[in-house]
Amino acid sequence: MSSTQERLYIEQIKHLDKAAQHVRDAAESFERSDTDGSLSQWSSVLHGTLEHLRAEIAANGGTAVFPALFLLDGTVASTHQASGQYGPFWVLNDAAEEELGRRFLNTSSAQSAKTRAANNRKKGVTVGTIRVAAYADLWAPESATGLAGALQVSARVFPNVEALKAGDFTVVTTEVIEVDDAA
Structure with a gap:
C-alpha cells in the first residue's frame, strides 16, 4: 500500500469512527430526553451523515x-x-x-x-x-x-x-x- 493509499485509508477510518460516535450521541440523547433533545439528535445524525460522506470520498481516493x-x-x-x-x-x-x-x-x-x-x-x-x-x-x-x-x-x-x-x-x-x- 502506497503512503497516499495508507493516508486515505486512515482518513476513511477516522471519518467512520466519527460517524459512529455521532450515531451513538443521537441514541444517548434520545434515551435521556423527550422532545427537548430532538435538535441535538438531529444534529448528531446530520454530522454522522457528513462523516459517512467524507469516508466515502476518502475510500475513492x-x-x-x-x-x-x-x-x-x-x-x-x-x-x-x-x-x-x-x-x-x-x-x-x-x-x-x-x-x-x-x-x-x-x-x-x-x-x-x-x-x-x-x-x-x-x-x-x-x-x-x-x-x-x-x-x-x-x-x-x-x-x-x-x-x-x-x-x-x-x-x-x-x-x-x-x-x-x-x-x-x-x-x-x-x-x-x-x-x-x-x-
Whole structure:
C-alpha cells in the first residue's frame, strides 16, 4: 500500500469512527430526553451523515463522480451547473459557446430518459459524468434563517472548483445511460 493509499485509508477510518460516535450521541440523547433533545439528535445524525460522506470520498481516493455536459464529439462542454429563475442550467465553456452559439444551456427535462437523451442530442450535447477531487460539507439554501432555516441544512458532496477549472478530472462516461422507472 502506497503512503497516499495508507493516508486515505486512515482518513476513511477516522471519518467512520466519527460517524459512529455521532450515531451513538443521537441514541444517548434520545434515551435521556423527550422532545427537548430532538435538535441535538438531529444534529448528531446530520454530522454522522457528513462523516459517512467524507469516508466515502476518502475510500475513492479523495474523489467523487459528478455530472458534466459534453458536446457530441465527447469533449467537455461544461462542469458548471447553476440554477436560476427558470430552473437548472449549464454555463458552457468558451469552446462549447463558440460551437453552440450560446453561453447558457438548459438540458431536457422530459420524463422519459430516452426522450431526454434525444432532446439533448438535438441541442448538440449529452450529459455524462466526471471524477474529480471532492469534499463533503454542510449546505443550506441562502434563504435558510433561524431555527426553521437550520432544519434545511443537509450534508452534501461538492467538487473541488480549482480542480475543475484546471481540467484536473477524469471522464467517466460521456453519456449517462438512464433506465426509466417502469411501474
